[in-house]
Amino acid sequence: EVQLVESGGGLVKPGRSLRLSCTASGFTFGDYAMSWFRQAPGKGLEWVGFIRSKAYGGTTEYAASVKGRFTISRDDSKSISYLQMNSLKTEDTAVYYCTKGKYCSGGSCYADYWGQGTLVTVSS
Amino acid sequence: DIQMTQSPSSVSASVGDRVTITCRASQGISSWLAWYQQKPGKAPKFLIYAASSLQSGVPSRFSGSGSGTEFTLTISSLQPEDFATYYCQQANSFPPTFGPGTKVDIK
Numbered sequence: 001e002v003q004l005v006e007s008g009g010g011l012v013k014p015g016r017s018l019r020l021s022c023t024a025s026g027f028t029f030g031d032y033a034m035s036w037f038r039q040a041p042g043k044g045l046e047w048v049g050f051i052r053s054k055a056y057g058g059t060t061e062y063a064a065s066v067k068g069r070f071t072i073s074r075d076d077s078k079s080i081s082y083l084q085m086n087s088l089k090t091e092d093t094a095v096y097y098c099t100k101g102k103y104c105s106g107g108s109c110y111a112d113y114w115g116q117g118t119l120v121t122v123s124s
Numbered sequence: 125d126i127q128m129t130q131s132p133s134s135v136s137a138s139v140g141d142r143v144t145i146t147c148r149a150s151q152g153i154s155s156w157l158a159w160y161q162q163k164p165g166k167a168p169k170f171l172i173y174a175a176s177s178l179q180s181g182v183p184s185r186f187s188g189s190g191s192g193t194e195f196t197l198t199i200s201s202l203q204p205e206d207f208a209t210y211y212c213q214q215a216n217s218f219p220p221t222f223g224p225g226t227k228v229d230i231k
Binding site: 061107 | 160166174179216222224225
């Protein structure tokens with residue numbers, strides 16, 4: 001059974017940093033792209049970024065709203081994906097979801113499995 | 125970026141009703157479209173990909189169709205567990221984008 005478990009969310013002041021982790025199980029982690037999405041309170045879904053599998057270079061892509069501030073990485077030996085968030089803004093407040101990629105085209109993937117999400121609140 | 129729109133924004137329906145949701149893309153995306161279901165306080169659930177392929181384990185009352193710029197999600201006979209918000213997502217080009225969602229609630 002595929003499982004994705006996010007951790008690391010919490011309350012943080014504007015301008016500070018936070019690192020989220022996504023621990024995966026139930027599939028061969030290294031074979032798949034991993035994406036992060038977010039959902040602000042009462043709002044719709046927003047793609048944050050993703051990291052390709054090592055077979056496709058392990059490269060990353062980011063939404064314009066987070067590019068230069070957020071970094072996605074992966075540790076295939078531990079089946080963990082990370083989302084490092086720097087220079088946080090109040091508008092980054094959201095539930096952050098880690099997802100497994102299915103059938104990627106260029107810089108976009110379907111997300112066939114989702115974690116339960118972790119809430120990040122950016123407030124002074 | 126490709127803009128995705130959905131209609132209606134909400135629909136009230138009864139158990140057993142047939143419900144159809146439309147998703148439109150601002151430019152052609154071939155069949156690179158997915159549908160997700162989200163219940164309050166829960167993560168989205170992947171229902172359909174490639175516009176019409178049912179994800180494993182998803183009930184057959186869900187179906188998808190379309191290509192290019194216009195797509196539909198149909199629930200053939202609404203069940204109590206189907207009351208939720210539904211989102212479409214294009215995966216044809218970077219960045220992936222979602223529609224604003226369609227809320228299906230009880231009439």
